[in-house]
Amino acid sequence: MNGNMTMRAKSFPHCPRCGAVARPNILMFCDFAWISRRSAEQQHRFDHFLTAAVQPTAVLELGAGKAVPTIRHLSEGLAASGCTRIRINPREAQVPSGHHSLPLRALEGLRSIESVLA
Numbered sequence: 001m002n003g004n005m006t007m008r009a010k011s012f013p014h015c016p017r018c019g020a021v022a023r024p025n026i027l028m029f030c031d032f033a034w035i036s037r038r039s040a041e042q043q044h045r046f047d048h049f050l051t052a053a054v055q056p057t058a059v060l061e062l063g064a065g066k067a068v069p070t071i072r073h074l075s076e077g078l079a080a081s082g083c084t085r086i087r088i089n090p091r092e093a094q095v096p097s098g099h100h101s102l103p104l105r106a107l108e109g110l111r112s113i114e115s116v117l118a
């Protein structure tokens with residue numbers, strides 16, 4: 001683990017093979033221990049999905065804030081190609097006119113959409 005990282009949790013999951021503290025394989029800043037293979041495969045499948053799929057009519061964006069806008073860029077790109085953006089975010093839910101904003105937590109937002117569709 002990088003010397004600059006801090007962990008505030010009091011109990012940690014451990015590797016079943018070697019007993020070392022396990023970590024989620026998510027990319028942190030300056031994280032040189034992250035294993036990119038699985039994410040690269042997922043990205044490849046997602047890129048293929050986007051090129052092979054019928055033009056989507058809507059994109060749901062859940063909990064993507066402005067601090068690390070990577071996911072916002074994805075939904076904004078899809079919105080620019082003509083689909084409606086539905087942004088669910090309790091703090092930064094603003095969207096341009098023509099799109100939809102739900103200032104809720106992700107599960108609350110999904111349940112609210114489900115209640116309208118039911």
Ligand SMILES: [Zn+2]
Nearest residue numbers: 015017018019
């Ligand atoms: Zn291990």
